[in-house]
Amino acid sequence: MTAFSETFVKLPERSIKLRASGELELGDFGFSVQKLQEHLIRxxxxxxxxxxxxxxxxxxxxxxxxxxxxxxxxxxxxxxxWQTLRQIGLKRA
Known part of the structure; x- marks a missing residue:
């Protein structure tokens, strides 16, 4: 059995802030950006x-x-x- 590792990953400050603001900009990453990319592909x-x-x-x-x-x-x-991409996406689904 391996010992518990006390190594923590520190997320960049911007990835945490975007949860509160809801706005995405160049350099951001995370689930919200994945959803944006999915909308843009669709x-x-x-x-x-x-x-x-x-x-x-x-x-x-x-x-x-x-x-x-x-x-x-x-x-x-x-x-x-966001609102416009979602509306267009729903119309095309």
Whole structure:
């Protein structure tokens, strides 16, 4: 039997803050980014990996989606972008 390891992984501060703010921006990672990538793939704006990392490639795809959906083009996923992506996704499902 192996001994209990007291090694803890410290998450970057930004990954914790995005839970409270709900906004995603370049460099963020986690489950919310995975969901964003899934929405972007489903809508045909992203063809990269679903890795949960808001990479420059994911941000470019997000900007393209924002432009197409006539939202403010920021490359950040704010509340309005989330709402619109979800609504469009539900209509196409």
């Amino acid at each position: 809508l045909g704006f992203y063809d990269g990996p679903i890795d949960g990392y808001l990479s420059p490639e994911t941000a470019v795809s997000l900007r393209q989606a924002q432009a197409y959906l006539r939202l403010q083009v920021t490359g950040c996923c704010d509340a309005m972008t």
